[in-house]
């Protein structure tokens with residue numbers, strides 16, 4: 072361990088030769104000699120140096136590691152754009168039902184009727200909620216949904232004999248949007264925002280040439296704002312022969328309130344790991360289903376799920392499909408959880424969720440307004456985005472305040488995104504946080520701001536109470552140590 | 558159920574905001590479109606939901622399966638998900654605030670270390686969506702790194718992996734060339750004929766889609782390297798308890814579907830894309846990676862690093878668009894490998910090998926002869942005396958899955974069935990399977 076102080080040793084450092092965590096049954100078939108069947112040069116020369124631990128050691132190791140995390144189950148986690156809402160416990164039970172867990176993805180459809188019904192219904196319900204005509208459930212996360220949606224739009228234009236190499240993206244967009252455009256072989260062109268964070272319509276219209284395949288907009292925007300001119304913008308996009316793509320990461324503001332398809336959206340992805348309450352798992356898995364209007368349906372990935380004569384089937388015969396984006400059917404376990412969530416809520420429950428998410432964000436915004444000189448006026452949707460400029464003591468940055476929040480038992484909001492807001496804080500309370508929690512959170516902010524003025528160093532060197540203090544990120548990048556070495 | 562506000566509190570909150578009613582907050586939404594009537598089923602209580610889901614699940618109940626082909630039925634020790642589903646892991650986000658996410662970060666660091674060990678590669682990332690997208694992104698890295706455009710993909714690579722590669726490469730400038738393998742493995746002489754100045758990489762799958770070990774891996778590796786291309790090896794992690802890992806035969810990038818490491822079949826996902834490479838390719842690697850560093854007190858700590866490759870910094874110039882990955886699946890694999898351990902992992906692979914070879918013998922006795930003579934691990938192709946589709950259909954009626962008929966994937970293999978046997982099958986299971994097959998073939 073090179074004399075370093077250690078919070079929890081690595082599993083490898085607890086290993087001892089010969090220890091075993093999981094005995095396998097004795098082989099009950101006649102044993103043949105491996106090296107008679109497989110030539111020596113194809114065999115592994117030395118075993119992989121996996122740790123050797125007992126089951127209780129393994130359980131304790133990972134349980135102790137888990138205690139080093141903040142999570143929704145343990146802390147308010149107001150991470151903007153990520154919709155850190157409660158993940159229903161019943162879903163953990165449901166996905167572990169053996170007849171779900173044991174479903175092989177290549178089963179013939181006769182032996183997959185239950186699961187295909189679930190997938191079929193998820194497609195239908197998402198279509199209903201989003202006002203779209205069809206959905207594919209294959210993409211594994213938002214970014215893969217973006218890639219899928221862009222490829223579908225590209226195929227649509229090309230099928231009509233049109234070459235449109237450009238995708239317009241507001242400068243407030245998430246980084247995956249331009250990255251997905253590049254992966255789809257198109258060129259991302261940035262559209263400016265106005266001072267109040269909405270799309271600069273003049274700039275958009277000027278760039279909306281016949282080279283434009285798609286305009287990608289996040290609705291509500293990454294500033295937590297709904298674009299009131301959206302129907303008009305959609306019309307102009309359509310008049311130019313382009314399509315409107317909606318990044319649906321923020322759908323938690325809209326479910327049951329307004330349907331993207333009704334606004335003029337042609338293609339969108341939704342993040343089930345946000346709006347539909349599936350766990351983020353420390354970074355995944357998610358699911359990024361893509362919805363389209365009728366004209367784009369022929370280009371969706373295969374297989375598609377169909378219901379014909381009372382039987383569910385997977386369909387592969389789609390000549391214009393963009394192909395596959397997943398080795399099998401997508402993150403089905405996540406889709407089952409989303410299905411269960413929709414069944415628990417029903418239409419009214421889902422709308423209630425969006426309304427309460429909006430209510431909580433506006434409440435926080437109102438309470439935080441006296442603390443932030445740059446707080447924008449007016450209502451927000453499901454999250455509040457504010458610049459930290461002018462709010463904190465001398466030399467104290469948004470990053471420092473975020474770190475100090477950890478000391479008080481709150482995870483930090485998203486910071487420095489969207490990039491167009493200097494020193495940005497993006498706070499998303501979701502529908503789950505009680506008024507008491509929100510009040511206490513605001514009081515904590517007040518305390519930290521006072522600290523930032525009275526004792527700025529205390530804030531600048533935060534956090535102080537977490538398992539580790541501020542990290543040397545430069546060292547990590549300059550001398551990358553990316554694996555255990557004995 | 559999940560909303561804590563009382564009516565009284567809601568009123569208070571609206572008053573604090575300074576609006577009379579909720580709808581004043583959504584004035585920006587087009588009035589005529591607000592609150593559409595949604596045609597969705599009504600809500601259920603948790604109790605009703607559980608019953609409903611159990612009923613749906615029971616429709617697809619199965620007795621036994623011999624299906625593999627990229628997704629494998631292995632035993633999952635109870636401790637794996639009992640720990641992985643702890644809320645502190647499952648309900649945390651990507652570890653952006655490292656000081657409050659050391660549990661996730663250290664477990665990813667251990668994951669990367671374990672994958673490097675398994676594959677004998679220099680570095681591994683924090684996971685990709687699945688094995689197929691990992692292979693596709695590997696092809697993109699190879700094309701970028703070599704400045705060449707042709708990716709050679711032998712017919713022995715999983716056809717669905719190939720489809721995903723084609724989707725990802727479609728507009729990248731790179732292209733896939735299929736290399737025939739009539740004999741079930743890639744022959745060096747055949748590869749030789751396909752190598753050229755534009756060859757960016759050879760992608761092999763080992764064990765391959767037919768279950769055969771690619772017998773000439775070292776020659777294939779030497780040939781592609783001599784031609785100036787990279788070797789991408791896609792593998793099956795559990796097999797690496799016995800067979801040579803990609804790093805031992807010189808792979809530049811190793812990828813795999815990691816589902817076999819403690820993840821349920823779950824109809825295709827969430828699975829686990831594994832991606833590892835040589836040090837030289839580190840800065841071109843897609844996805845997140847965790848590194849070791851020190852905190853302000855000199856304590857060892859872990860942090861997301863080398864983010865200058867990633868979309869949130871580099872936007873359209875990023876090495877990939879991936880953001881959310883399969884972190885919880887990577888955690889499950891980490892727990893699984895820690896529990897199985899060094900000797901247990903070799904034993905597991907040996908069990909798979911022994912059982913599959915026994916099953917192959919049983920089947921051969923019942924007129925289902927092996928198609929290939931190459932060494933194999935736990936999967937093999939047999940020739941069926943009657944249509945494989947018919948056989949699968951007949952056994953399905955008994956809730957047994959006989960395997961994967963290859964005709965849908967390879968026209969010239971319409972009489973062949975791909976069969977997989979893992980550690981979970983007993984001798985009695987396989988003897989019975991032999992009888993069922995023989996009966997179905999009659």
Ligand SMILES: Cc1ncc(COP(=O)(O)O)c(C=O)c1O
Nearest residue numbers: 152212213214245247320880881
């Ligand atoms: C606005 C926005 N777009 C896209 C994404 C990407 O989604 P994912 O992480 O699921 O790939 C995110 C979330 O990270 C987001 O917040």
